[in-house]
Amino acid sequence: MSKFTLTYFNSRGRAEISRLLFAVADVKYEDKRIEKSEWREWIKASTPFGVVPNLTFDDGTSISMSGAIANYLAREFTNFEQNNGGQGYLVGKSMTLADIAFFNAFSNITLVEPTALDNLPLLKDLMVRVGANEKIAKWVETRPKTQF
Numbered sequence: 001m002s003k004f005t006l007t008y009f010n011s012r013g014r015a016e017i018s019r020l021l022f023a024v025a026d027v028k029y030e031d032k033r034i035e036k037s038e039w040r041e042w043i044k045a046s047t048p049f050g051v052v053p054n055l056t057f058d059d060g061t062s063i064s065m066s067g068a069i070a071n072y073l074a075r076e077f078t079n080f081e082q083n084n085g086g087q088g089y090l091v092g093k094s095m096t097l098a099d100i101a102f103f104n105a106f107s108n109i110t111l112v113e114p115t116a117l118d119n120l121p122l123l124k125d126l127m128v129r130v131g132a133n134e135k136i137a138k139w140v141e142t143r144p145k146t147q148f
Ligand SMILES: N[C@@H](CCC(=O)N[C@@H](CS)C(=O)NCC(=O)O)C(=O)O
Pocket: 013, 014, 044, 050, 051, 052, 053, 064, 065, 066, 067
């Protein structure tokens, strides 16, 4: 298994869900906690989106976005993606906040990186499933068109 470094400030904040996942899975990782001064000097320039948390793999590649990191770790260590064999929703048998949060986050991420879910077919299908919900589809179609 890869060696992981999770970089964040010395606080729970947006990194804590991933730290909890590491703890539950009993997987060793570097819990790298940076000072604001270090952030200004070099870390902002070396993270994909200029934000932390950031998960770095032993080959030097990394991913950002707290939700994406937590999803990745959950898939690696637990069975979260496999609820109902990955054919239904993230939790339980019907759409929940988790699905809507996922849909919203990846709607934005795929605007920047259209291939972001290409290697994650179950999650790609989930995007389609949530987006096909009649009320969500109607809102997305009719909401004010804004850049962010
Ligand atoms: N959507 C991102 C937001 C990340 C974010 O805003 N991180 C803050 C810390 S909580 C940060 O990096 N701030 C420093 C900066 O933007 O210069 C996520 O969920 O990871």
